[in-house]
Amino acid sequence: MEGLNATSTAVFVFFFVLVTVLGFVAARWKSGDLGQLHEWGLGGRRFGPWITWFLIGGDLYTAYTLIAVPGAIYARGAFGFFAVPYTVIIYPFLYLVIPRLWLVTHRHNYLTAGDFVGGRYGNRWLELAVALTGILATMPYIALQLVGIEKAIAGLGFQGEGLAGDAPLIIAFIILAVFTYQSGLRAPAMIAFVKDLMIYVFILAAVTIIPAQLGGYAAVFDAAAAGLAKKGAGLTLAPAQIAPYVTLAIGSAMALLLYPHSLTGILSASGPDALKRNAVALPAYSFLLGLIGLLGILAYGAGIDTKDANNVVPLLILKSFPDWFAGFCFAAIAVGALVPAAVMSIGAANTFTRNVWKPFVEPGMSPAKETFLAKLVSLIVKVGALAVILFVPTKNAIDLQLLGGVWMIQVFPAVIFGLYTRWFNGWALLIGWAVGMVLATWLSYGPTAWVAVHPVFELFTAYNGFTAVAVNIAIAGVLSAVWRSAAPDETMVTDYAETPLTAS
Amino acid sequence: MRHLLLLVPCVAALIPWLYNYSEPRLFGLPFFWWFQLGMIPVSAFFILAVYLGDRR
Numbered sequence: 001m002e003g004l005n006a007t008s009t010a011v012f013v014f015f016f017v018l019v020t021v022l023g024f025v026a027a028r029w030k031s032g033d034l035g036q037l038h039e040w041g042l043g044g045r046r047f048g049p050w051i052t053w054f055l056i057g058g059d060l061y062t063a064y065t066l067i068a069v070p071g072a073i074y075a076r077g078a079f080g081f082f083a084v085p086y087t088v089i090i091y092p093f094l095y096l097v098i099p100r101l102w103l104v105t106h107r108h109n110y111l112t113a114g115d116f117v118g119g120r121y122g123n124r125w126l127e128l129a130v131a132l133t134g135i136l137a138t139m140p141y142i143a144l145q146l147v148g149i150e151k152a153i154a155g156l157g158f159q160g161e162g163l164a165g166d167a168p169l170i171i172a173f174i175i176l177a178v179f180t181y182q183s184g185l186r187a188p189a190m191i192a193f194v195k196d197l198m199i200y201v202f203i204l205a206a207v208t209i210i211p212a213q214l215g216g217y218a219a220v221f222d223a224a225a226a227g228l229a230k231k232g233a234g235l236t237l238a239p240a241q242i243a244p245y246v247t248l249a250i251g252s253a254m255a256l257l258l259y260p261h262s263l264t265g266i267l268s269a270s271g272p273d274a275l276k277r278n279a280v281a282l283p284a285y286s287f288l289l290g291l292i293g294l295l296g297i298l299a300y301g302a303g304i305d306t307k308d309a310n311n312v313v314p315l316l317i318l319k320s321f322p323d324w325f326a327g328f329c330f331a332a333i334a335v336g337a338l339v340p341a342a343v344m345s346i347g348a349a350n351t352f353t354r355n356v357w358k359p360f361v362e363p364g365m366s367p368a369k370e371t372f373l374a375k376l377v378s379l380i381v382k383v384g385a386l387a388v389i390l391f392v393p394t395k396n397a398i399d400l401q402l403l404g405g406v407w408m409i410q411v412f413p414a415v416i417f418g419l420y421t422r423w424f425n426g427w428a429l430l431i432g433w434a435v436g437m438v439l440a441t442w443l444s445y446g447p448t449a450w451v452a453v454h455p456v457f458e459l460f461t462a463y464n465g466f467t468a469v470a471v472n473i474a475i476a477g478v479l480s481a482v483w484r485s486a487a488p489d490e491t492m493v494t495d496y497a498e499t500p501l502t503a504s
Numbered sequence: 505m506r507h508l509l510l511l512v513p514c515v516a517a518l519i520p521w522l523y524n525y526s527e528p529r530l531f532g533l534p535f536f537w538w539f540q541l542g543m544i545p546v547s548a549f550f551i552l553a554v555y556l557g558d559r560r
Binding site: 091237294 | 507510511513514517518520521524525526529531532533534536537540541543544545547548550551552554555558
């Protein structure tokens with residue numbers, strides 16, 4: 001790449017300015033009292049099915065996904081495609097389980113998973129564990145969104161030394177931070193419309209135009225088979241990869257909806273019906289994700305050769321598209337990073353305020369003070385993520401994100417089982433969680449690199465989050481059987497059920 | 505009972521023995537790839553069927 005490309009940069013800047021304006025205008029949209037935390041942090045829970053579709057879609061399918069999924073398929077072939085079965089199983093789960101969470105959080109004005117767990121089990125230490133896990137898992141995830149912006153800016157041909165080289169990233173980040181502070185969740189909800197449409201255009205163009213340039217999918221897959229064979233990978237799974245493939249899909253699906261940013265998107269919906277309709281419609285994004293994965297295959301057809309899998313998508317864009325459309329694609333990636341990064345920082349801020357600061361430092365906080373603190377924390381979280389990207393090697397952020405996944409899944413028993421039963425003892429869940437966290441980290445440690453999978457009793461290889469949560473559940477179950485809880489439960493059975501429309 | 509229908513796409517997606525083959529191809533995509541891509545709209549159809557059933 002030699003120097004800044006004027007055409008692609010102009011297109012990029014145009015779209016970036018457009019979403020910046022939208023981000024600030026959003027404060028007035030479906031307006032409410034932004035001094036209330038559920039207004040700033042959940043958009044007043046007024047988002048109907050359409051907005052929810054754009055917001056959750058824009059929030060879960062992140063810019064990093066756009067870079068990492070094709071990268072994984074480029075590096076590992078069929079194995080990288082586990083993202084598809086993973087997203088297939090999420091939505092049946094969302095349909096069945098998540099409306100119960102929406103109902104109970106709505107009835108008790110809970111804003112986070114920690115709020116629910118604290119109320120359900122009457123145990124603020126379990127609440128703290130759930131909250132800290134969420135914050136810990138989210139921080140590196142935000143940092144990786146910045147990697148997405150960085151790759152996009154680099155694709156424009158931007159070069160610079162030291163701090164000047166990071167200037168565009170810093171500017172993008174300041175914009176993000178200020179409009180999130182100002183408008184809360186309304187900003188990413190509004191930007192999500194633009195983001196999602198841009199990503200759809202980019203991907204649909206890529207999966208039709210690029211194979212046409214390269215002689216069709218059959219030729220592209222043949223080239224990929226040859227290229228992958230040199231790396232010991234292939235277009236189907238080796239027998240030893242089957243158990244890791246399946247457990248990665250299940251484990252990733254169990255973790256996804258527990259992340260603070262997922263719950264923020266979900267709880268901002270206007271009701272269970274909006275969520276159920278989205279369970280039907282959100283697979284459209286999963287299909288898009290599958291197509292995004294194919295970019296990793298197309299890269300072989302286009303003759304792209306790189307050691308850093310994260311460069312696959314930018315290189316493919318530069319090689320295949322005219323400058324103006326390359327600028328559009330890079331803008332799509334960068335805008336695509338803003339939505340999840342904003343929602344993640346809001347989710348982490350809500351969690352910190354409600355489940356760390358309020359119970360342990362200042363129980364009598366007023367709603368206005370809660371909101372002020374959450375806005376402040378959203379800024380701190382983002383500055384932290386920026387610092388990680390500027391001063392820590394990217395590889396560490398990727399490792400931390402991998403660990404974030406195996407940690408996040410450890411709150412599954414407390415949150416999801418809790419939607420159905422109070423049979424478990426809060427302390428037993430806390431001990432199960434602690435063992436799960438340590439075990440997941442230990443399994444993931446490798447002398448040269450952190451790993452996602454590990455052999456289980458020499459029988460098969462499984463995703464570490466999956467193995468650790470199985471042990472976590474077993475411990476919580478056995479301890480709960482012998483150790484009954486006398487702690488209070490704020491919720492009632494009826495809090496979880498929809499009131500039948502025909503009731504009279 | 506209707507909710508058990510939701511298990512169908514989940515189970516199918518999680519049994520790689522069903523789809524871990526190269527042939528037959530479709531539009532040049534090996535079976536492994538197009539089958540799993542196809543599972544996504546199929547799963548949406550199952551969820552839709554359950555949703556419509558629940559609303560009645």
